[in-house]
Amino acid sequence: MPILSSLRRRSAAISVAAVAGATAIGVCLAVGSASAGTLSGSLYRDPSSAVVRWVAANPGNSRTAVIRDKIASQPQARWFANFNPSTVQSEVSGFIGAANAAQQIPVLAVYEITNRDCGGASAGGAPDLNQYQTWVSNFARGLGNQTVIIILETDSLALLTCLNSAEINARNQAISTATQTIKSGNPNAKVYLDGGHSTWNSAGETANRLRAAGVQYADGFFTNVSNYNSTSSEANFGRAVISALNGMGISGKRQIIDTSRNGGASGDWCGDDNTDRRIGQYPTTNTGDSNIDAYLWVKPPGEADGCRYTAGSFQPDLAYSLANGVPNPPTTAPPTTVPPTTTPPPTTAPPTTPPPTGNGCSASVVVNQWSGGFTASVTVTAGAAGINGWTVTVALPSGAAVTGVWSAQATGTSGTVRYTNVSYNGQVGAGQSTNFGFQGTGTGPSATAACAAS
Incomplete structure (x- = not known):
């Protein structure tokens, strides 16, 4: 057999x-x-x-x-x-x-x-x-x-x-x-x-x-x-x-x-x-x-x-x-918790300012910091008109260096780093948002970044 x-x-x-x-x-x-x-x-x-x-x-x-x-x-x-x-x-x-x-x-x-x-x-x-x-x-x-x-x-x-x-x-x-x-x-x-x-x-x-x-x-x-x-x-x-x-x-x-x-x-x-x-x-x-x-x-x-x-x-x-025919999963998502064995890292809150009212885009950064390193999640938001591409410029503190990037292309790893969209997240509708992120060593950036529409 x-x-x-x-x-x-x-x-x-x-x-x-x-x-x-x-x-x-x-x-x-x-x-x-x-x-x-x-x-x-x-x-x-x-x-x-x-x-x-x-x-x-x-x-x-x-x-x-x-x-x-x-x-x-x-x-x-x-x-x-x-x-x-x-x-x-x-x-x-x-x-x-x-x-x-x-x-x-x-x-x-x-x-x-x-x-x-x-x-x-x-x-x-x-x-x-x-x-x-x-x-x-x-x-x-x-x-x-x-x-x-x-x-x-x-x-x-x-x-x-x-x-x-x-x-x-x-x-x-x-x-x-x-x-x-x-x-x-x-x-x-x-x-x-x-x-x-x-x-x-x-x-x-x-x-x-x-x-x-x-x-x-x-x-x-x-x-x-x-x-x-x-x-x-x-x-x-x-x-x-x-x-x-x-x-x-x-x-x-x-x-x-x-x-x-x-x-x-x-x-x-x-x-x-x-x-x-x-x-x-x-x-x-x-x-x-x-x-x-x-x-x-x-x-x-x-x-x-x-x-x-x-x-x-x-x-x-x-x-x-x-x-098909299987019951739906629970409709109430549980609280997001930090995995065990770690201490919740300090998080910088994103700015509460509204998206731009004209053409263009804004970018906010949420940083999870731990001893020696960080991750940063960046939200790109279009203004009153949709955009077909974006570039975000992030200033890193002295001694910080980027070690990994997702959902964006990066130019540079330290100092002022330039991030551009990839093929699937360049188009953003009016008032809508998309995300990318990066990881690095040292201290993470501030909560704001410069955004320019292509």
């Missing part, structure tokens, strides 16, 4: 979100302020994910409202799956900076291990394990110092059939080293290793593989990214894995369950060919279970597995079938 059907395994498809425009989506995060695990607080919704971009580009599509309200409104993992050692630090820094500015917890899925997916639909990864460690080191440098969730290498431990014993040992060492590198780069990073799922390897075997890969250095393990098993089945499996780890002298580990597509399951294992699946529980850190740190949407709903469509591509028919 083929391995895919016998194990009911699906590969975690590559999902690398390009920086692109957000649309006006009512964000209804199903996140509470309480938590039974080690995490609490709001999860970050990536404003440039594939589903958000599709909703923005298809406002008149008959499927848009369902996809917008039930999928695009929710926080999902940003996947880092391209072997790009020279740029990964800046990409991570930009994503983390935006989440920090929102004072929310980002979820990052690392999918870069050598020989990933055993050459299947999501084949790729670093050319060798030495280059993998270089990539991970650069990745870790962009993580900042606030709470982040790292889903480290889906299928890397549950799927070992293509590796010999020496290769398995090398992979285990690579994952253990990667975990420690990430923890060293950001001590507040929460790192979870691959636990497969409840209908794959046994709990005892899963615990053995986690131990071999250095789970003692991690915060726990994740399950169900590669299947659609019910949350209750995964929770029972997780308890058995934790019990087995405790028996090995490894205590204090917790589980994360991917609920992105486990709200209904029947038929073939591959989501591309099945319209009976439904999204499961909305993402939250409020699990009510001391063994479970979060229910997350690690695999973004609507992104293909590689059966009928290219792995990782967003397919609106898949997204619609997952969300």
Whole structure:
């Protein structure tokens, strides 16, 4: 019997979100302020994910409202799956900076291990394990110092059939080293290793593989990214894995369950060919279970597995079938809280002056400052007439330097820095606003900046 059907395994498809425009989506995060695990607080919704971009580009599509309200409104993992050692630090820094500015917890899925997916639909990864460690080191440098969730290498431990014993040992060492590198780069990073799922390897075997890969250095393990098993089945499996780890002298580990597509399951294992699946529980850190740190949407709903469509591509028919008929998320968003283990940074309030009454634009800056660094969120507002482009000039204090930028192009890194719009946020309607942001070292800028319309 083929391995895919016998194990009911699906590969975690590559999902690398390009920086692109957000649309006006009512964000209804199903996140509470309480938590039974080690995490609490709001999860970050990536404003440039594939589903958000599709909703923005298809406002008149008959499927848009369902996809917008039930999928695009929710926080999902940003996947880092391209072997790009020279740029990964800046990409991570930009994503983390935006989440920090929102004072929310980002979820990052690392999918870069050598020989990933055993050459299947999501084949790729670093050319060798030495280059993998270089990539991970650069990745870790962009993580900042606030709470982040790292889903480290889906299928890397549950799927070992293509590796010999020496290769398995090398992979285990690579994952253990990667975990420690990430923890060293950001001590507040929460790192979870691959636990497969409840209908794959046994709990005892899963615990053995986690131990071999250095789970003692991690915060726990994740399950169900590669299947659609019910949350209750995964929770029972997780308890058995934790019990087995405790028996090995490894205590204090917790589980994360991917609920992105486990709200209904029947038929073939591959989501591309099945319209009976439904999204499961909305993402939250409020699990009510001391063994479970979060229910997350690690695999973004609507992104293909590689059966009928290219792995990782967003397919609106898949997204619609997952969300159609499912109850809406809660309509009341929770308070935005600073992730645990950090002290809320001082925030400079934006100016309260109205937008310009003539042609042109204004810019206000909100700065989150911490010891040694800052993030800045900039709001660009058009005046009485719409604009087709903008330039914002920000004066940085002496000693400050920009290390990352999102949703804008920057000229310079210190002194007076010039920011111009990118393709998707240059047009701003009369009285309307758009945003960009940047991160840096030293002291952040003041609350005002100069804006000029193109």
